[in-house]
Amino acid sequence: MKNITAFKSLLSKPAAVVIVTHFKPDADALGSSLGLAAFLKKSGHSVSVITPSDYPDFLAWMPGNETVVALAKDNPEPEAKATALIAKAEIIFCLDFSNLSRINSLGDKIRNATATKVLIDHHLEPERFAMYEQWDPASASTAGLIFELIEALGEKDKLDATIATCLYAGLMTDTGSFKHNNTRHREFQIASELVRCGANPHTIAQQIYDTNSLERLRLTGFVLSKKLVVLPEYHTAYMTLSQEELKEFGAQTGDTEGLVNYGLSIKGVKMSVLMYDRKEEIKLSFRSLGTFSVNELARKYFEGGGHRNASGGQSKLSLDETLKKLLAVLPEYKQQLNQD
Numbered sequence: 001m002k003n004i005t006a007f008k009s010l011l012s013k014p015a016a017v018v019i020v021t022h023f024k025p026d027a028d029a030l031g032s033s034l035g036l037a038a039f040l041k042k043s044g045h046s047v048s049v050i051t052p053s054d055y056p057d058f059l060a061w062m063p064g065n066e067t068v069v070a071l072a073k074d075n076p077e078p079e080a081k082a083t084a085l086i087a088k089a090e091i092i093f094c095l096d097f098s099n100l101s102r103i104n105s106l107g108d109k110i111r112n113a114t115a116t117k118v119l120i121d122h123h124l125e126p127e128r129f130a131m132y133e134q135w136d137p138a139s140a141s142t143a144g145l146i147f148e149l150i151e152a153l154g155e156k157d158k159l160d161a162t163i164a165t166c167l168y169a170g171l172m173t174d175t176g177s178f179k180h181n182n183t184r185h186r187e188f189q190i191a192s193e194l195v196r197c198g199a200n201p202h203t204i205a206q207q208i209y210d211t212n213s214l215e216r217l218r219l220t221g222f223v224l225s226k227k228l229v230v231l232p233e234y235h236t237a238y239m240t241l242s243q244e245e246l247k248e249f250g251a252q253t254g255d256t257e258g259l260v261n262y263g264l265s266i267k268g269v270k271m272s273v274l275m276y277d278r279k280e281e282i283k284l285s286f287r288s289l290g291t292f293s294v295n296e297l298a299r300k301y302f303e304g305g306g307h308r309n310a311s312g313g314q315s316k317l318s319l320d321e322t323l324k325k326l327l328a329v330l331p332e333y334k335q336q337l338n339q340d
């Protein structure tokens with residue numbers, strides 16, 4: 001962060017703080033938010049974490065989860081609470097996203113809020129709305145950036161098992177358990193410090209990866225055996241899931257997470273795409289290997305973005321039309337997808 005001295009003085013007296021993360025938060029979004037919340041609470045701030053939607057059960061074990069204000073489609077109460085918290089906040093932290101459009105109705109409320117805004121994120125092409133920024137696209141996780149911010153504040157002595165556990169969860173998942181190409185020496189250094197402070201790699205991994213429902217595994221089996229399509233001429237794999245299919249397997253929030261990676265695990269595949277019907281829209285997940293930028297494709301054609309090798313997007317077309325659109329844009333990328 002450039003103006004760290006001013007930021008330090010902003011935090012020097014107890015304030016009303018709101019932490020917001022992105023729609024359908026993943027472990028990095030929630031872990032960095034709850035880790036930062038626990039850290040700020042230790043300095044006497046009054047802190048609330050708001051999520052623009054629900055999130056999967058495999059994240060609900062994180063320390064501080066019970067305090068999260070999660071917006072819900074069928075209940076206006078959390079949104080009213082979130083609106084009041086944003087209005088009276090003195091500092092608003094935006095974590096693991098950097099385009100206010102990604103938090104739906106909360107975006108404009110935050111844009112118009114009088115609070116001092118702080119952006120902590122690692123996605124490409126951020127919107128510049130915050131007075132303070134800890135933005136680093138080279139960092140594998142926002143959780144790692146929270147660690148580095150605490151370090152820059154000279155407050156590493158405040159790290160405890162609660163904070164470390166939340167941050168480790170984000171670091172572990174956004175690096176794909178330390179195997180994606182965003183995993184640098186730095187990620188291992190941060191992981192090492194978090195473990196020293198009480199994060200338990202085994203139990204965190206178990207709670208996130210080994211708490212599947214049988215339905216989720218059956219859905220995975222169905223997708224792999226019936227829905228995974230490979231287009232060798234484009235080195236591309238894709239999968240689609242309709243509302244009916246998701247219903248048939250009793251799919252819950254988070255059950256589709258990770259499916260897209262199976263496509264990328266096929267030898268020779270450079271891009272994998274998962275498209276599924278979220279009712280309001282079709283959600284797309286993109287993953288790629290090497291220099292092929294799914295960020296560019298998602299941004300150009302699917303109102304999305306993210307990182308070079310992991311991006312998301314959406315489409316208001318039907319599932320069939322969305323697939324047709326993807327197939328129609330592939331020729332534009334054929335040459336790039338065929339490069340080594």
Ligand code: 5GP
Pocket residue numbers: 022096099102123284285286303304305306307310311312313314
């Ligand atoms: P996922 O496919 O797991 O939802 O997302 C992959 C990555 O892209 C994550 O880092 C996620 O935060 C980001 N992402 C997902 N959807 C969007 C989007 O609509 N816009 C932007 N800018 N990033 C996204």
Ligand code: MN
Pocket residue numbers: 028029096122140141142174
């Ligand atoms: Mn992240």
